[in-house]
Amino acid sequence: MEEIRITGLRARAVNVPLQYPVKTAVGTVATSPLVLIDLLTNANVTGHAYVFTYTPLALKPTLQMVEELGALVQGMPLSPHDLDRAFNGRFRLIGHTGIVRIATAGIDMAAWDAKAKAHRVPLVELLGGKARPLPAYDSHSMDDVALGTKRARDAVESGFRAIKTKIGYATLDDDLKVVRAIKAVTGNAADLMVDYNQALSVPEAKRRGRALAAEGIAWIEEPTLQQDYAGHASIREALTTPIQMGENWFGPDEMQKAVDAKACDFAMPDLMKIGGVSGWLKASAIAEQHGLPLSSHIFQEFSAHVLAVSPTAHFLEKMDMAGPVLEPLLRFRDGNAHFGDEPGAGIRWNEEAVSQFLV
Structure with missing residues (x-):
């Protein structure tokens, strides 16, 4: 069996409405700013995940970080634990936290989703x-x-x-x-x-x-x-x-x-x-x-x-x-x-809505 490798990544920023704004004692989240991640592989499966940036101000830098990491992981084996070790090593000096952690976690989730799909089983x-x-x-x-x-x-x-x-x-x-x-x-x-x-x-x-x-x-x-x-x-x-x-x-x-x-x-x-x-x-x-x-x-x-x-x-x-x-x-x-028996983590985009809320 050919080794499954990452062949590319697509990231999109959306800002979606909430039925109820998330009001807290320290501020309100009025909308849901998300970066949607599609991790492409040579196994004809795509891993999906999203990350939540809390404020629209963080959408652009988070999107850019995800895209930069996408170029970094292209060609690597679809091995989430190896990706995790690589990210922890690469960002040890700058600190693996904040937007860096958010972006690497999003790719990690997408990699697990793709791996489960490649094996035709739910992530669980x-x-x-x-x-x-x-x-x-x-x-x-x-x-x-x-x-x-x-x-x-x-x-x-x-x-x-x-x-x-x-x-x-x-x-x-x-x-x-x-x-x-x-x-x-x-x-x-x-x-x-x-x-x-x-x-x-x-x-x-x-x-x-x-x-x-x-x-x-x-x-x-x-x-x-x-x-x-x-x-x-x-x-x-x-x-x-x-x-x-x-x-x-x-x-x-x-x-x-x-x-x-x-x-x-x-x-x-x-x-x-x-x-x-x-x-x-x-x-x-x-x-x-x-x-x-x-x-x-x-x-x-x-x-x-x-x-x-x-x-x-x-x-x-x-x-x-x-x-x-x-x-x-x-x-x-x-x-x-x-949650049912669909392969992966159960993330499937509503593309019509995605196009409506693209930033």
Whole structure:
């Protein structure tokens, strides 16, 4: 059998609408700026992936970095682990983080997708697992009472048994008002998690966390600056509600530092920032070693496959950042994510929509 090699790469920038803007205590993501990646091979299969740049300001430099890397990997074997090692070596001096990490992770994901397609199996099977329903939660924004209760009611009626809302309002009373309104709607039908998006000081996080304990919150996410592992550990020690973090770990080494600091009860790597599928597998091993329940952060299509082979899999986050430019292959039913037996990771572009939202 001829060795499968990478023959080219195409990258496109799109800015797609969101059904609900992602409002947080530290800013609003009004649209979803994405770089779409097509990794071409000599096996007549193309790997697809996308990366999310949070702000349109980062679209152009991320697109350029992906294209530069595309020229670098052309002609290389379709071996994601070898690509990962090559990227880690090449960017050791400049630092394998930020836009560099985002771009290499996107290519890593596309390479895994292409490899699974070349073997005619879903990505989860290439990784040694099998597709299964995954517990999922519906991820909401800083929606205040009216929209927050509407979205919570809709989620419960759709079968979700867990919901996350973003808080960090001007006062603790405002936080409690929103949390209690949502709990009044959901009752015992769904767990409620809250996300501060790094908005609080350590003392304020302890103060608000103690007040939230009586509300039966399932976890408090990123209560203070994500890089302050000691601060998170101090908050965790002071509270009874579990602490969740991880979406801003750039690479498994940062995850390891957080774990060593005892900064969290739960872990939530972001597939793109952690280093793609290759980085996720390393993060999953760390989580298993330390008994940390592992949840995903956005990138729900790829995340379903890697969570299914993670020994400490906890929750898949339902937050659809790319839906307008994708064919709907991932389904949510009865509080679970369901992904089928299509080869690869389940990324298929809606080309008509892509052309509409091209930047």
